[in-house]
Amino acid sequence: MSLRFLDLARPSRQHWLGYLLLLPAVALVALIIVYPLFVSLDLSFQKIGMATLSAPRKPFTLENYHKLFASPDFWNSCWVTIKLVVVVSAACFAVGLGTALLVNNRFKGRTLARLFVALPWAVPEVIAVVIFAWIFDSSFGLMNWLFIKLGITSQMINWFSEPTAAFWVVAVTMIWKGYPFVSIMTLAGLQSIPEDFYNAAKVDGANAFQRFWYITIPVLMSVLGVTSVLVVLWVFRDFSIIKVLTDGGPLKATQTLSIMTYDQAFGFFNMGYASAIGIVTLVLCVVASLLMLGRKSQAMY
Amino acid sequence: MAGISIQNVYKDYGALNVLKEFSLEIADGEFVVLVGPSGCGKSTMLKILAGLEPASGGKIMIGDRDVTDLAPGDRDIAMVFQNYALYPHLTVGQNMGFGLKMRGMPKAEIDRRVRAAAKILAVDHLLDRRPKALSGGQRQRVALGRAIVREPRAFLMDEPLSNLDAKLRVHTRAEISALHKRIGVTTVYVTHDQIEAMTMADRVVIMRDGAIQQIADPDTLFAKPENLFVAGFIGSPGMNFLRARIEAGKLTLFGQTFNAAVGVGAGEIIVGIRPEHLALGPGDVTFTVKPTLVESLGSEKYVYFEPGEHAYRADARDEERGKGLIARIAHAGPIREGEELVLSFNASEVHLFDAKTEKAVN
């Protein structure tokens, strides 16, 4: 009798399988994402240094949030984050779009070109850091040699001790790591446009620029919309590149919100304060995505 | 082999009712076709029969077993799908034997049955190939083979010919009919094509918007449609419809007055005349028209003409009527557009439908 009850093949029971299959995901996500998120939120409302789960809860306080909104350090991090997001996203788009358009033409070796153009995607971020830390080395790095040879400067730039220079090192590294994603997504979008669209346009007398403007761009818009959000989110959240390259310095010139959150938690052991910063960062991320996509946020995913 | 009894089965999706109460008794070995336009509920009914969707109410019996809440695999049925649904990762032989393997049949017996079925369907030389190496027609035959190998109590077919090209469709249609004659298993067949319904069925169930319109054998459906929808659905080109008035027991069409059928009251009426019932030259009721378009098919001609005062337009869905009325004439000589033409029909072959209820009244 009980076996009949569990027979999921019966029409009246078939939809049970839907629930059953979601259970593992719900359980795991609850354990490692939802629960920690709530702990995070909880921590942000406590004046707490090192968090121990078994210790009794500290009293509720908004002190952390007051502190961060009053802190020049926080606002500096916001500013650095925004600067980085804008610079890196814009450049990733320029390079990504450019390479995609270039590779989209039909020529021998196109598959190979496509492969190699996006190769930096496969290089782990920490390795990219090693590469660029060396290229921007102040004594013997390639970049200094290049700058002097090209007459851009007359002296060696100390890339890692000068705030502006350090910012650009981080930016360049991130751009190098970030553009392949834009390239890949754009290429996929470009290749999804049926040949017939262009043929019809050619028959109608459209020239190359018109074809680009009226056919290519509209299709690209939706792909670029999705891609731009993902790139922005990536820059917002990135930790590895900045931490290992400049560790937020010099003089906090490259300290993004992400780095500040981490340093407060594991450098200064102010986990309550750090959680507050983290929550604010999350809220900013959500707001940014919603602004960029509006009601299409669901469609994006 | 067994008969199927469907008793008051209906289906709701939340607040939306997609299938109204459906009852039908299918005799053992009968070939029943469910036909109707998209969204009429025929596929839903078939899926409920198969156990792939639960009914919101009602009962289904196959033979003497109540299968209403049985798993599809326990109903002793086999199904053929529109897009064949062959397992791409298995060979043709494995595809056909899959159901038997699931039931724990010994390998030797599976092999025997698969070979026999493959021979009947002329796919025995393809047993080791993968589905993607086959043509559309071959795939459909393998799908049929997968069904007959199970020796089930009933076959369910969901628009199996829709993905085939026109010539192949005609050929496979004949094959399925021949197969049915040979094996004689009760079959429920779903299609949107009324030609398939007319040529293959013992009985036809016409559906529209979730409700049954009429259940009858093809000839009765053609000669005695119970409502406007059935009348217009069966036959190609569809029946001509005209608006007219009955006064004092007489009907006037194209200026010709004649006796309407007995017992029909006065007032607005919808008249139906099949294109093939319009003949060239004088007859029982004769009138003249100026054709607007003549389509020649060699031995037949479709002559289009304006209905004038009798114009009838059912609703926005009815695009066919926009072109006017059609006469289907077997004539090899030339007929010119714009030149006056004499047509006639028999008063007895005219169908009358109530203008409000759209039901047949004669």
Next chain:
Amino acid sequence: MQRTTLQTLSLYAGLAVVCGVLLFPIYWLFVTALSTLAEIRQLPPSFWPAEPQWSTFAKVGTERPIFLWLWNSTLAALGSVALSMVVSVFAGYSLSRFSVKGGRSLGLFILTAKMLPATLLVIPLFGIFRSMGLIGSLWSLVLAHATLIIPFTTWMLKGYFDTIPRELEQAAMVDGCSPLGALFRVVLPVATPGLAATALYAFVLSWADYAYARTFLTNAQGSWTANLGITTMKGEYVTDWNEISAAAVFIALPIILIYLFLERYLVGGLTAGAEK
């Protein structure tokens, strides 16, 4: 498309320049790894070492526990990918086939999890893992990486399952399979390319992590992953760039090779899920 010889030549030239500039850093890594310390510490830099020092690779490979690091990265990746795939395959299939109440909300939530900064989640996870005694163990990474992977793989797999016609499972059920049986015997075998693509992408995601490894494993040298290990080779004041470059080559090579040979699948997985 007809193209003049000039156009073709300029296309190739443009491509060569672009590829050259963009891929130069990778080339430079190799050059540095093969140079001697003396060659490195001089200007102008040599674009190819006078005598390529292949021995640096051997030196670094034996002096530093590079292979241990790579092994740890692999273990963590295998563990987190396995865990994530099992969960995501079921969830993705459910989201594709069933309209479960709350399924959409779960799906949306999983998506928004993509926006979570790792630096936010690492704080509570640290506390949780501490109380579970997982700090210093690779298991902490298996769970932590799952938080990175599941948001992506669930939706990639759903998108992939959407392309498989439901009639296949229906045919299997009529043939006598239970719905779960149909999933395992018919749908999963057919979905293998998509599964492989998704698993590969998940592997790359796990391998790329640094934040969690650094936070949970700093004091457990035996468990260091590749990303963590190599950062310790960067000295406070002086770095042996040739050695660290050689180590970097070791670490970057597996992923680059995976990418070069399986790009088709990787990219397919990336774009299939995101393009809807």
